[in-house]
Amino acid sequence: MGRIGTSERNSWIVEDGHIDLCRGRPGERAARFATMDESVTVDLASSALVVVDMQKDFCAPDGMAGTGGRDVDSTRPLVERLQQLVPALRASGVPIIWVNWGNRPDRANLPPGVIRIFDREGTGAGIGAPNPVTGHHQLEAGSPSADLADGLEALDDDIRIDKYRIDGFVDTALDSVLRVHGITTVFFAGVNVDQCVLFTLGHAAQLGYDVVLLDDCSGTTSPDFCSEATLYNVRRCLGFVATSTDVMAGLG
Numbered sequence: 001m002g003r004i005g006t007s008e009r010n011s012w013i014v015e016d017g018h019i020d021l022c023r024g025r026p027g028e029r030a031a032r033f034a035t036m037d038e039s040v041t042v043d044l045a046s047s048a049l050v051v052v053d054m055q056k057d058f059c060a061p062d063g064m065a066g067t068g069g070r071d072v073d074s075t076r077p078l079v080e081r082l083q084q085l086v087p088a089l090r091a092s093g094v095p096i097i098w099v100n101w102g103n104r105p106d107r108a109n110l111p112p113g114v115i116r117i118f119d120r121e122g123t124g125a126g127i128g129a130p131n132p133v134t135g136h137h138q139l140e141a142g143s144p145s146a147d148l149a150d151g152l153e154a155l156d157d158d159i160r161i162d163k164y165r166i167d168g169f170v171d172t173a174l175d176s177v178l179r180v181h182g183i184t185t186v187f188f189a190g191v192n193v194d195q196c197v198l199f200t201l202g203h204a205a206q207l208g209y210d211v212v213l214l215d216d217c218s219g220t221t222s223p224d225f226c227s228e229a230t231l232y233n234v235r236r237c238l239g240f241v242a243t244s245t246d247v248m249a250g251l252g
Contacts, residue, residue: 019040035246040240049085198230
């Protein structure tokens with residue numbers, strides 16, 4: 001048996017290819033499931049699911065990504081898996097947190113480096129610009145472009161957070177919400193896995209949260225090597241990689 005951590009109140013227990021993340025407080029809501037490297041046990045009472053950018057601008061054919069030539073059909077399997085995972089986690093008392101781009105109409109809090117992500121030539125495209133098909137303002141709070149992708153639904157008890165950067169923690173209430181709910185383990189899903197999902201997950205890990213990337217509920221329109229590098233870095237430096245099937249099997 002081994003211990004990872006300097007305090008008994010904040011340590012993982014390692015034994016025979018298994019890591020217990022419950023910090024000595026498993027309770028009745030402990031769930032054990034397989035990851036790509038070992039099995040882990042988490043406390044569902046202190047876990048949350050963060051779903052990043054599963055919104056119409058990135059998932060609908062007439063959204064910003066679709067009208068820009070990206071293959072948004074690749075997001076359909078993610079929606080279908082989340083349709084299974086989200087209700088299962090809700091039933092286990094795990095908070096569902098939807099984190100989507102939802103910028104201010106005046107873009108007053110956005111530096112040029114963020115605006116350039118979606119407007120490489122400085123023509124006024126991207127954030128806040130009217131969608132060429134729907135006319136909806138892209139990536140803007142209150143716009144249908146920022147709504148969840150078709151097939152996904154936020155219930156009254158779910159939490160919605162607007163983000164303004166690739167990193168969902170910067171300038172948002174995400175960290176405060178997690179801490180108020182007593183969260184120590186965060187499951188991550190969404191798009192793009194090598195960009196907004198990775199940056200948000202990485203920030204969570206640096207803040208001290210235990211992080212689990214749900215590989216089959218995350219995707220990207222980037223080249224394959226981007227996903228491969230993301231999975232490597234999450235497993236090597238940040239946390240764990242699992243599938244929604246394995247997590248649901250562990251809910252018991």
